[in-house]
Amino acid sequence: MRDHAAIEELIALGALDGLDPSGARELAAQRSDHGADCEECLRLESTYDEVAGRLAFAVEPAEIRDGFEDQLVTLARGGENPERGDDAPPSIARERDRRRFARPMRALAGVVAAALIVGAGVGGYLLAPKEESATRALEQLLRQPNVQQLELTGGANGTMNVYYAPGHPDAFLVGSGLDQPPSGKAYELWMFRGQTPVSAGCFAPENGNVLQEVNADPSGADAMAITVESNACPAAPTSQPVMSGAL
Amino acid sequence: MQTVDLSGARDRELVRRVGDGDEDAFRRLFRRYGPTALGLARRIVRQPFLAEEIVQEVFLAVWRDPGGYDPERGSVRAWLMGMTHHRAVDAVRREEASKRRAAEALPETDVEDPAVVVVEELGIPEERKAVRSALDGLPAEQRQVIELMYYRGLSQSRIAERLQLPLGTVKSRTLLGMRRLRAALLGMER
Numbered sequence: 540m541r542d543h544a545a546i547e548e549l550i551a552l553g554a555l556d557g558l559d560p561s562g563a564r565e566l567a568a569q570r571s572d573h574g575a576d577c578e579e580c581l582r583l584e585s586t587y588d589e590v591a592g593r594l595a596f597a598v599e600p601a602e603i604r605d606g607f608e609d610q611l612v613t614l615a616r617g618g619e620n621p622e623r624g625d626d627a628p629p630s631i632a633r634e635r636d637r638r639r640f641a642r643p644m645r646a647l648a649g650v651v652a653a654a655l656i657v658g659a660g661v662g663g664y665l666l667a668p669k670e671e672s673a674t675r676a677l678e679q680l681l682r683q684p685n686v687q688q689l690e691l692t693g694g695a696n697g698t699m700n701v702y703y704a705p706g707h708p709d710a711f712l713v714g715s716g717l718d719q720p721p722s723g724k725a726y727e728l729w730m731f732r733g734q735t736p737v738s739a740g741c742f743a744p745e746n747g748n749v750l751q752e753v754n755a756d757p758s759g760a761d762a763m764a765i766t767v768e769s770n771a772c773p774a775a776p777t778s779q780p781v782m783s784g785a786l
Numbered sequence: 787m788q789t790v791d792l793s794g795a796r797d798r799e800l801v802r803r804v805g806d807g808d809e810d811a812f813r814r815l816f817r818r819y820g821p822t823a824l825g826l827a828r829r830i831v832r833q834p835f836l837a838e839e840i841v842q843e844v845f846l847a848v849w850r851d852p853g854g855y856d857p858e859r860g861s862v863r864a865w866l867m868g869m870t871h872h873r874a875v876d877a878v879r880r881e882e883a884s885k886r887r888a889a890e891a892l893p894e895t896d897v898e899d900p901a902v903v904v905v906e907e908l909g910i911p912e913e914r915k916a917v918r919s920a921l922d923g924l925p926a927e928q929r930q931v932i933e934l935m936y937y938r939g940l941s942q943s944r945i946a947e948r949l950q951l952p953l954g955t956v957k958s959r960t961l962l963g964m965r966r967l968r969a970a971l972l973g974m975e976r
Contacts, residue, residue: 548957551964552942556875557935559943585859586974590967592864594936595871597917598829600821601837608816611842612809615849696876 543579545569550580554587555594560694564783567692571785676752677711680704689763695781697747699765705758710739712751717744720767727768728753729776730760739763741772760786797862805852816845819863823870830874830939840873871936878939920970928963931956 549566552558558566573580680686680702691699697716704710712728720726720743728739728751737760742751757763764780797818803811823844827837847854847869855865921929934940934948942960946953968974 548961551961552935552957554964555932555935555960556871556939557942557945557960559941562942586968586972587964588868589860589864590964590971591871591936592860592867593913593917593971594921594932594967595822595826595867596863596913597921598822598825598937599914601824601828603817603820603824604838607838607842608813608820611816611845612813614842615812615846616809 541573543573543583546573546580547583550583551587554584554591556591564693567783568785676709677702677713677750680707680709680711687758689757689784689786691763691765691782691784693765693780693782695765697744699749699782701753701757701763701784703753703757705756707756708754710753710755710757712739712742712749712753714744714749716747717749718747719744723770724767725770725772726765726781727772727776729764729766729780730755730757731762731764732760736764736776738772738774741768741770757786762786794861794863798857801848801852801855801862804849812845812849815848815862819866820845823866826867826870827874829937830871831877836877837874840870840877843873844869875939879941916971920967923970924963924966928959928966931959932963932967935960 546566546569549558549562549569552562553566570577570580685706686702686704689701689703691701691714696718697714699712699714699717702711702713717726725741725743727741729736730739731737737755739753739755739757740751742749762783762785764776764783766776766778766780768777797815800811800815800818804815820841823841824837827840828834831837831840844866848866855862859865860868921933924932930949931945934945935942940948942956943953945951946956949956
């Protein structure tokens with residue numbers, strides 16, 4: 540059995556949300572190295588997440604103000620926030636918990652697995668009418684028996700996955716919770732073969748969501764990464780990755 | 787231990803019912819964990835309105851995607867508190883200026899908060915006692931880094947700066963403390 544001392548330290552800090560972006564990248568790299576199905580890693584993650592969750596109970600509970608519960612239920616039922624007069628999402632919505640607590644989406648094959656991936660990873664976003672074409676293409680890809688998933692992690696907010704099938708001409712970048720890039724900037728996806736980056740296109744999230752078709756087969760790449768670049772979409776990265784993953 | 791197991795089973799059943807669109811189950815889950823989630827969020831962000839927004843977002847996420855909970859990955863309460871903590875820490879790190887303003891608005895408190903609040907469900911006060919006892923059982927230097935990390939939302943490097951410790955020391959103290967907490971709270975030495 541391989542040594543888990545180093546990754547255990549990172550997992551413990553991660554459970555407390557104490558990792559810096561560099562630490563998060565180190566954890567992602569080691570986690571990728573251990574493999575998504577590493578049983579000891581999964582055990583460590585679940586136990587340290589459990590310990591961290593228990594720490595909340597050392598804090599005295601706060602009193603819930605009158606009307607808050609009803610307001611919450613109204614919003615849940617799709618109504619408007621009676622106090623704010625709108626149903627805009629809170630400014631700090633985050634999907635990190637999805638990565639850590641959602642069912643692990645390992646490399647899956649077949650239609651059933653594809654449906655699970657869509658249901659768990661994309662949700663209602665696939666229903667956006669203007670994305671119907673891309674959605675159909677993604678669904679077609681996910682029906683491939685050898686469909687693969689690559690999770691991109693790093694310092695950026697949000698959840699980002701690349702779905703591809705070796706031999707299939709197209710891949711998809713799918714995600715949510717990604718912040719808007721600064722003015723004049725865009726996100727750019729890269730495929731690395733060794734140390735050589737190849738652009739896989741620029742994109743910008745819509746309401747944090749990303750559904751980006753990639754006209755390439757990443758299966759021959761060693762890693763994928765996202766950087767923030769100018770809108771000109773340069774041919775080589777000019778900044779450090781905000782998200783990355785090793786194949 | 788039996789109480790904890792029964793409580794966990796009940797929580798899982800509530801989440802399952804939320805998946806069926808059961809509003810009563812949603813309300814019960816909120817009444818059971820909403821006050822603790824709000825207390826945690828307030829502790830970290832120190833802004834009542836922002837803390838409330840975080841808790842609202844967490845429970846709306848539960849309503850919209852209860853399938854995001856995987857029983858194999860831990861308890862419902864750890865899931866809920868994990869979501870709350872992630873969002874609160876994100877808020878702290880993204881809004882440092884707001885944090886400074888809020889520090890003046892709400893005084894910092896120790897873990898042993900003297901406020902007395904009635905908790906609807908049995909079991910949670912016992913849980914609180916157990917967690918506080920586990921924290922008290924830590925060596926002071928381990929407890930310090932874990933409290934700064936979890937209850938203040940500070941990252942490893944910020945803690946190293948604040949305590950003027952090598953980063954490796956912060957990491958090793960955190961791991962040792964978490965191992966002790968794991969043993970105390972989960973009965974797992976390894």
